[in-house]
Amino acid sequence: MKARRIIAAFAIIAAFSFAAWSQNFAGHQPTIVYHPPEITSISRGHLGGVVLQFRIPGGFHINSNQPKQDYLKKTELKLDAPTDIAIAGVTYPAGEDRSFPFDPNEKLNVYTGDFAVKVLVRPLRTVMPAKYAVHGMLKYQACDNAACYPPKQLPISFEIKVVKAASETRHRNPAQSPNIH
Amino acid sequence: MKRDPVILIVVAVVISLMLVFGIQKTRHSRPNSASALQGKPAPDFSLASLDGKATLKLSDFKGKAVLLNFWATWCEPCKIEMPWFVELQKQYGPQGLQVLGVAMDDTDPKDISEFAHKMGVNYPIAVGKEAVGDQYGGIPYLPSTFYIDRDGKVVDRVYGLVSRSEIEDDIKKALSSTGQVAQN
Numbered sequence: 001m002k003a004r005r006i007i008a009a010f011a012i013i014a015a016f017s018f019a020a021w022s023q024n025f026a027g028h029q030p031t032i033v034y035h036p037p038e039i040t041s042i043s044r045g046h047l048g049g050v051v052l053q054f055r056i057p058g059g060f061h062i063n064s065n066q067p068k069q070d071y072l073k074k075t076e077l078k079l080d081a082p083t084d085i086a087i088a089g090v091t092y093p094a095g096e097d098r099s100f101p102f103d104p105n106e107k108l109n110v111y112t113g114d115f116a117v118k119v120l121v122r123p124l125r126t127v128m129p130a131k132y133a134v135h136g137m138l139k140y141q142a143c144d145n146a147a148c149y150p151p152k153q154l155p156i157s158f159e160i161k162v163v164k165a166a167s168e169t170r171h172r173n174p175a176q177s178p179n180i181h
Numbered sequence: 182m183k184r185d186p187v188i189l190i191v192v193a194v195v196i197s198l199m200l201v202f203g204i205q206k207t208r209h210s211r212p213n214s215a216s217a218l219q220g221k222p223a224p225d226f227s228l229a230s231l232d233g234k235a236t237l238k239l240s241d242f243k244g245k246a247v248l249l250n251f252w253a254t255w256c257e258p259c260k261i262e263m264p265w266f267v268e269l270q271k272q273y274g275p276q277g278l279q280v281l282g283v284a285m286d287d288t289d290p291k292d293i294s295e296f297a298h299k300m301g302v303n304y305p306i307a308v309g310k311e312a313v314g315d316q317y318g319g320i321p322y323l324p325s326t327f328y329i330d331r332d333g334k335v336v337d338r339v340y341g342l343v344s345r346s347e348i349e350d351d352i353k354k355a356l357s358s359t360g361q362v363a364q365n
Contacts, residue, residue: 029321071254071296102258102342141255147322147341148256150285 029149030060030142034156043165045125047088050158052077052117054138061110062140064095068109072141073151077117079136084127085160087134088120101145123162131161217318218338223249223329224316228283228307231294237281237307239329245279246355247329248348251314253285254296256323258342263300265345270304273352277331282306285314285323326351330358 035053042048056062063072079087093116095109121134134157141151218224225240239247250266252259270280282304284293290308297306314320317327321340328337328351336358337351 069257071292072257073255100257102261106257108257143257144341146258146343147324148253148258149322150253151255151287 029152030057030144031152032056032062032138032140032142032154034138034154036156036158039131039159039161040121041161041163042121042123044123044127044129044162044168045165047120047122048160050119050121050134050160052119052156052158053114054117055114056112056142058113060142060144061098061100061108061112062142064109064111065092066095066109068097068107072108073139075111075138075140077119077136077138077156079119079134081121081134082132084124085132085134085162086122086124088122091118091120093117100143119158121160123160127162129162129164131159133157133159218327218335220334220336222333223247223327223335224313226313226316228310228313229290231284231290231297231306231308233290233308237305239281239333242279242281243333244331245277246273246331246352246358247327248278248280248352248355249283249317249327249329250280251283251285251309251317251320251323251325253323254288254293255286259324260300261342262324262326262348263297263302265348267301267303269349269352273356276356278352278356280304283309283313285309285311285320328352328355330355332358334358 033055035055037050037052040048040050062075065074065076067074075092077090077092079090081087093111095111097107098110098112099105099107117138119134123132136156138154138156139151140154142149223239225238227236227238229235230237239249248266248269250259250262252262266280266282270278282297282302284290284297284306286293286309293306293308317325317338324340324342326339326348327335328339330336336355339347339351
């Protein structure tokens with residue numbers, strides 16, 4: 001009898017919790033979560049890759065970087081790097097072709113769940129070795145199974161550590177001292 | 182193991198309620214301020230037409246039942262509704278229905294116009310402004326549709342894509358207003 005009461009009480013609490021969750025979930029712009037990477041060391045004058053991880057909340061999708069339909073908003077990363085640190089390229093993951101309940105006959109190229117964007121960074125040879133922050137925005141537009149949310153921009157940033165290239169270190173150590181001769 | 186039927190019934194009822202409530206909330210949830218509009222006069226607005234040559238006012242359609250649809254070209258579910266609106270405008274237009282689209286795009290109105298042309302839209306579309314959305318309680322997502330009766334009062338509002346039959350039911354509700362019959 002006691003166990004029955006406990007289970008019934010648990011079920012009622014669960015129902016109320018779910019109701020509260022539904023109230024919060026429905027109608028609110030989904031926010032993509034950005035997981036900043038650890039500091040990446042990149043030799044100056046060389047290319048280095050930084051992988052940015054994102055998570056889309058369950059039940060939502062965003063268009064990929066190459067949506068099939070030209071009228072859809074593509075997901076795009078806009079970066080603003082410090083002087084003399086060049087963004088050599090951004091590689092987006094391939095989207096997944098999926099159809100949704102609102103139109104089972106049409107496939108959309110989308111991201112769902114976790115996705116990663118790779119940024120290629122090249123510090124120029126003249127850059128002082130130090131830590132630098134790269135800032136930017138992830139532009140995306142999310143939908144669920146019945147509605148779409150206005151385009152949004154998620155601020156992002158990551159740090160790189162510019163170090164001297166191995167070849168530079170070698171050049172600075174003369175093989176022989178002129179005093180020997 | 183013997184299962185207590187009372188517990189099973191309680192659990193079944195709770196799960197059913199959670200499912201029904203969750204689906205309803207997800208499909209028809211609305212901003213609180215928009216709920217306050219129900220039964221009240223629909224806020225008038227003045228927006229540019231897609232070609233920029235005309236101004237569209239809600240008050241221009243006084244005496245008609247208006248289906249006011251906020252949409253955007255980037256909204257795939259909105260695209261599903263548009264052919265339905267075209268058909269429903271043809272079907273219920275003679276009875277006094279006027280479908281009115283408000284495009285909430287941030288793109289060139291020419292692109293919106295081209296999109297609407299491709300979709301075969303037969304009803305007027307205005308270039309939306311956030312301020313107008315705010316007048317309607319905020320438009321957190323699209324499509325968002327308001328049903329306005331012949332007296333200019335909001336009879337219903339629906340957020341997100343719903344079935345054609347649900348749209349048709351709301352149109353009938355808006356048309357059945359006791360107000361003055363529209364003059365075409």
